[in-house]
Amino acid sequence: MQKFRQFRRYILVLVGVALAIGIEGLLRRGIAVMLSGLMLGTPSIGGELLAQAQIPSGLDVEQIFEASPTETTDTDTVTPTTRPSDPVVKPPTSCQLTASGDLVQGRSYGDPHFKTLDGKRYSFQAVGEFGLIDSQNNSFKVQARHAAVRESLSLNSAVAMQICGDRVGLYAQDFPDGDRNHVVWVNGKPLEVGSTPVKLPTGGAIALKGNVYVINSPTGEKVTAAKSTVSQQSFFNIAVFVPSSQRNQVQGLLGNFNGDPKDDLQIRGKGVLPERSSYGDVRKALSFAGLNSGPVSLSGAERLYFKQMYKEFGNSWRVSAAESLFDYPAGRTTASFVNMAFPKDYLTLNMLGRQRINAARKTCQQARVPADTLEGCIFDVGFSGMSGFARTTAQVNSYLRTAQELFPGLGIPTVDQAVDRVIDQVRPKVCLPFIGCR
Incomplete structure (x- = not known):
């Protein structure tokens, strides 16, 4: 312990001298090497002592380690590549962790059903590619691809996102290179992902x-995509977690996150779709079906609402x-996955009838x-x-726990961010004779 204290004092003096005489760049590289050695488990200079050290508040070494590749990870696998067909990722204004507060969940699951960040629930069985979340500073975007199941149902067959300057895609169908083992793609290249x-x-x-x-995004957001297969149909249940401090800074199918669920069905660049349930309340459906146990057709008002919801919103x-x-697979584009005539019918719980509702409820x-x-x-x-579908839906509320187990806290600092924090912590504490405090 005494040896460690001497080492710590020695490091602090070196930091002070470096900052005072203007060689912070050299110091930064040195600390980065030491932190990298710690993260990767390699015997970098001072790594053993740093492993025992109490890192200044705000810097969790375990979090850094969990976010870093292991020694066997080929970091070239995630190096950005450029191809003529690659989308251009719009540069974010910032990738620094500035978010705070609790994580709030929005989700798209099943056929699919949505719960916005403000708690609005609705169902939307269109086919094509849609924006779930689009942040104002361009650091975080999530898109979902809906593929048809039968004539009037659809599933999330793929999800793509922008995580700061990186483009990440996950595919349950229509694999870009035809290889169903290549589920994850980063910056146009397949990436093997495991528990590390x-x-x-x-x-x-x-x-x-x-x-x-x-x-996990360095700006505080998290995305989970649970890959499931039901009757040979593979799909994702998607959950997006946004820090509460980012209210009023996003838009998309998961709402505007302003605290009011009544205005979440906002037509892009225009007004708001009137408040109404798009799949019906099961209690109302059972009550109505009690008069006629068979399926109930849509009313004219309901058809008008669904037409507005699908065609406008x-x-x-x-x-x-x-x-x-x-x-995209060779020869295919965004347009290849669009079917503007889908769904054939708009569906609500009222259309099931009492017997089918009760049977489905029992299964769930x-x-x-x-x-x-x-x-x-x-x-x-x-x-x-x-x-x-009952089995996969039962997992939905566990996604945040899974995300927090893998990535504790709001965000995980990169090596550069960790170096900044170390320097910021010691900068005001180091004062030297004839030089002063820097």
């Missing part, structure tokens, strides 16, 4: 736990070729589906006839 987090070039990280992929959030963050309850996702589960099981 792999660091992305501009500070993010990605890892896999069970069937759940977790992507939904279409406004379709991704253009210039906006797309997805990777046996799978222990939480109350806040029960209606979506009944919808999926009832219309598809696939009980597997």
Whole structure:
């Protein structure tokens, strides 16, 4: 311990001298080498002593380690590449962690059903590529690709995102190179991901736990994509977690995050779709079905609402070729995945009838589906006839726990950010004779 204290004092003096005489760049490189050695477990100079040290507040060594590649990770795998067909990632204004507060969840799961960041629930079975989240500073974007199932249902077959300066895509169908083992793509190249987090070039990280992929952004957001297969249909249940300090700074199918669920169905660049449920309340459906146990057709008002929802609201959030963050198989583009005539029919719980609602509800309850996702589960099981949706829906509320287990806290600092924090911590504490405090 005495040896460590002497070493620490020696380092502080060196820091002070370096800052005082203007060789901070050299100091920065030295600390970076030491921190990198610590992260990778290599015997860098001072690594053993630093491993025992109490790092200044705000710098969690375990978090840095978890976000860093292991010794066997080929960091070239995530080096950005440029191809003529690659989308251009718009540079973010900042990739620094400035967010704070609790993480708030928005999600797209099942057929798919949405819960916005403000808590608005709705169902949207269109086919194509759509923007879920688009941040004002361009540091964080999430897009989903909906693929058709039968004539009126769809699933999240892929999800793509911008994590600061990196483009990340996950594919359950339509794999860019035709290889179904290449689920994860980063900056146009396939990447093998396991339980050890792999660091992305501009500070993010990605890892896999069970069937759940977790992507961590250095600006504080997290994305989970749970890959599931039901009746040979592979898809993702997607959850997006945004710090509460970022209210009023996002837009998309997951809402504007302003605290008011009534204005979440906002047409891009225009007004707000009137408040109304798009898949119905199961209690109301059962009550209405009590008068007639058979399916109930849509009313004229309901048809008008769905037409507005799909044609005005939904279409406004379709991704253009210039906006797309997805990777594509040879000869295919954004347009290849669009079907403007889908769905054939607009669906609500009222259309199931009492018997099918009760049967689907029993299946969902046996799978222990939480109350806040029960209606979506009944919808999926009832219309598809696939009980597997109950199993996958039951997992939805566990995604935040999985994300926090892999990436604790709001964000994980890069090596450069860690160096900045070390220098910032010691800068005001070092005072030298004839030089003063710097």
